[in-house]
Amino acid sequence: MVYYFTSNAVDPPATLYVGKDKFENEELIKYGWEEDFHVDNLSSAHVYLRLSEGQEWNKLPKALVEDCAQLTKANSIEGNKKDNVTVIYTPWSNLHKNAGMATGQVGFHDQKKVLKILIPTRINATINRLSKTRSIASTDTLATDKEAHLKRLRAAANALQQAQRKEEERVRKEQREEKWSREHAYEELHKGLGEEDEEGEGKGRSNQEVWDEDDFM
Structure with a gap:
């Protein structure tokens, strides 16, 4: 299953989507859009942001990046319990996958295209706001x-x-x-x-x- 969320931190609102588990992560890796924005770290679901036309992945509003990072943290069993979690993000086209990698695991073609954001703590208000917009679709x-x-x-x-x-x-x-x-x-x-x-x-x-x-x- 794929979970879709709407971030109203920006106007127009942005679409975020997350795989249910590492097996769904494989589908997200395979069928990502060139305009998608990938956010993940630790053992967690991969969070994707569907960029609007003309948006650049490395020039996004801070509030939108924080929504993505908070959702990543919340969907990590390990990361959700920790403070000061670093979340990495990169464009979908920079994802690298080969047969030797574990299910749901990815690497990167160019480390220079991998950015980081520090999330000091989980912000429940953000997660609750995003959760109210959640919808579910088949992979x-x-x-x-x-x-x-x-x-x-x-x-x-x-x-x-x-x-x-x-x-x-x-x-x-x-x-x-x-x-x-x-x-x-x-x-x-x-x-x-x-x-x-x-x-x-x-x-x-x-x-x-x-x-x-x-x-x-």
């Missing part, structure tokens, strides 16, 4: 949720590519028109001058003819 939904998420990302990427192609074609069309104008500018100018000369010559003949006629009389 089976993790795979379908991720596929739906990836589908949305692909659709958004395709729409962006189409928009970029249209913009590129518009720019190319403008460039072609500007090039044609530059290449034919002399022809258009010469054509205009030719028409003006013809009109001028015609008028000259007409005036001359009238003058000659008057002079003859």
